[in-house]
Amino acid sequence: QVQLVESGGGLVQAGGSLRLSCTASGRTFNRYAMGWFRQAPGKDREFVATISLIGGIIYYADSVKGRFTIIRDNAKNTVTLQMNSLKPEDTAVYYCAVGQSSAVLRLGTGDYWGQGTQVTVAS
Numbered sequence: 001q002v003q004l005v006e007s008g009g010g011l012v013q014a015g016g017s018l019r020l021s022c023t024a025s026g027r028t029f030n031r032y033a034m035g036w037f038r039q040a041p042g043k044d045r046e047f048v049a050t051i052s053l054i055g056g057i058i059y060y061a062d063s064v065k066g067r068f069t070i071i072r073d074n075a076k077n078t079v080t081l082q083m084n085s086l087k088p089e090d091t092a093v094y095y096c097a098v099g100q101s102s103a104v105l106r107l108g109t110g111d112y113w114g115q116g117t118q119v120t121v122a123s
Helices: none
Strands: 002-007 010-013 018-026 033-039 046-051 058-060 068-073 078-083 092-099 117-122
Touching: 002 092, 018 033, 018 092, 018 117, 033 068, 033 078, 046 068, 046 078, 058 068
Parallel strands: 010 117
Antiparallel strands: 002 018, 018 078, 033 046, 033 092, 046 058, 068 078, 092 117
16 A cells, blocks of 8 residues: 655645645555646546656656656655646646556556645636
8 A cells, every 4th residue: 555645735826836745655655656647627637747766757748848847756755746837727636646657657547546735826
């Protein structure tokens, strides 16, 4: 079992920044790829970014490329999503997840999921 706890969500004005963090506990953190997904009201959950075991393979959704950065720290069992130039359409609940590889996880096939943290971007 892996437990994932997200933090860092909140309310921000358009153009602002937020940093989300996900802390993992339980089974060995650095056996898994890590990722972030989001779900806006009335929409399906969508892929945001994933990062491989040692950080060498990273994928971003086109909608966040150039604005969001995913970083993992295996020593601290954390993965961080730095979100800059936020837009109202980034408003969603953001979820942390782990999976077998960055490529597989980006398809939404996660082994474990966090409870989510709300991000609201005001226009």
